Amino acid sequence: MCRSLAHEEMQWKHVFHSKYGILGDKDDIEKTISKIGSWRNLFCEKYYSEKALKFKYSATGWKHRTCNYVGCYQVVRSLEKQIKHHQVHELRSTKKQDRQEETRKRKLEKDARQEETRKRKDAQKKDRQEEIRKRKLEKDAQKKERQEETRKRKADAKKEAPNKRRRKSSPDVETQVVDV
Ligand SMILES: [Zn+2]
Numbered sequence: 001m002c003r004s005l006a007h008e009e010m011q012w013k014h015v016f017h018s019k020y021g022i023l024g025d026k027d028d029i030e031k032t033i034s035k036i037g038s039w040r041n042l043f044c045e046k047y048y049s050e051k052a053l054k055f056k057y058s059a060t061g062w063k064h065r066t067c068n069y070v071g072c073y074q075v076v077r078s079l080e081k082q083i084k085h086h087q088v089h090e091l092r093s094t095k096k097q098d099r100q101e102e103t104r105k106r107k108l109e110k111d112a113r114q115e116e117t118r119k120r121k122d123a124q125k126k127d128r129q130e131e132i133r134k135r136k137l138e139k140d141a142q143k144k145e146r147q148e149e150t151r152k153r154k155a156d157a158k159k160e161a162p163n164k165r166r167r168k169s170s171p172d173v174e175t176q177v178v179d180v
Pocket residue numbers: 067068069072073074085089
């Protein structure tokens with residue numbers, strides 16, 4: 001069903017193209033089609049607009065017609081007017097392209113700025129993590145040092161202990177030792 005509809009659409013587009021030609025930029029044409037619903041509808045609209053001008057001619061014999069740009073029904077009554085009117089479309093299209101180019105550039109610049117910010121933040125994060133890691137290492141080292149010192153002191157105390165005991169064996173200390 002969908003396939004046959006799509007096929008029908010393509011046929012209508014083909015009919016439209018061979019009868020009226022298709023002018024305009026791709027985006028504008030797509031917008032027009034989605035607004036009006038289908039190439040069939042567009043064809044009908046164009047057909048009736050043209051039909052209304054069927055027997056109208058300018059003094060020079062130019063047949064009145066609607067503009068060749070898709071979705072535009074401006075009536076043109078001479079070749080000069082048609083050229084002028086088409087120029088308006090072309091100018092509009094050029095301006096649109098300029099704007100799109102400008103938008104594209106701005107987007108690229110924005111992306112570059114975001115990438116720059118991201119990189120800077122990543123670097124800052126890394127620095128902070130490195131700082132934390134360093135501090136932790138320092139702390140660990142200090143802790144080890146303290147433990148080592150304590151161990152040494154204990155070892156020294158042990159070494160000194162027999163002396164102490166010997167010292168404690170002096171009469172004035174001895175009473176204290178007994179108390180403990
Ligand atoms: Zn037009």
